[in-house]
Amino acid sequence: AQSVTQLDSHVSVSEGTPVLLRCNYSSSYSPSLFWYVQHPNKGLQLLLKYTSAATLVKGINGFEAEFKKSETSFHLTKPSAHMSDAAEYFCVVSLLNQAGTALIFGKGTTLSVSS
């Protein structure tokens, strides 16, 4: 069965410092993995996705993630945090069922950015 674990419920960084949000997945086949961001009281925005192409995936707003099969990880990084990056981040794995593709969400990581 597919599942995803976000290792940190809360990450705090200073503006201009690197961001690392950790995610491990479990899947019985090669998964599709995603990172979504959710700002307060707003919907979800796709940051990036991995679908068995390049293992290093570049997304929007300077974020990137590296798929490491040996470690079953898909950590999200950004070299330099900005105040506007403060939000909730979800690591997501796709679940293929008879109906199509549902997404299974991790519990989320709250990113706080201080000045």
Added chain:
Amino acid sequence: GAVVSQHPSRVICKSGTSVKIECRSLDFQATTMFWYRQFPKQSLMLMATSNEGSKATYEQGVEKDKFLINHASLTLSTLTVTSAHPEDSSFYICSAPRQGRGTEAFFGQGTRLTVV
């Protein structure tokens, strides 16, 4: 711009009433849509899979008689919360996968339901 539209974005209703939430795919057909629920400061939980032309598939623990799903057309799915109670207050989000270069899921803006 948005490819999945969800309406309303916010709704307040009294206990015992029913609320309908609509999810539309704007420029593509979606034979399948997904409904999620998000409690405050928690993750999204898949509630059900909406299938055009057939019954919805509900996840374990989700009451199908309380959360009625109708996939009326290839671009519209509705979720009706029947006989709402305060514990039904939550953020509901729909999603529709679009086939293209791979499958990508697009999300509606979400509906904040408050039952008073």
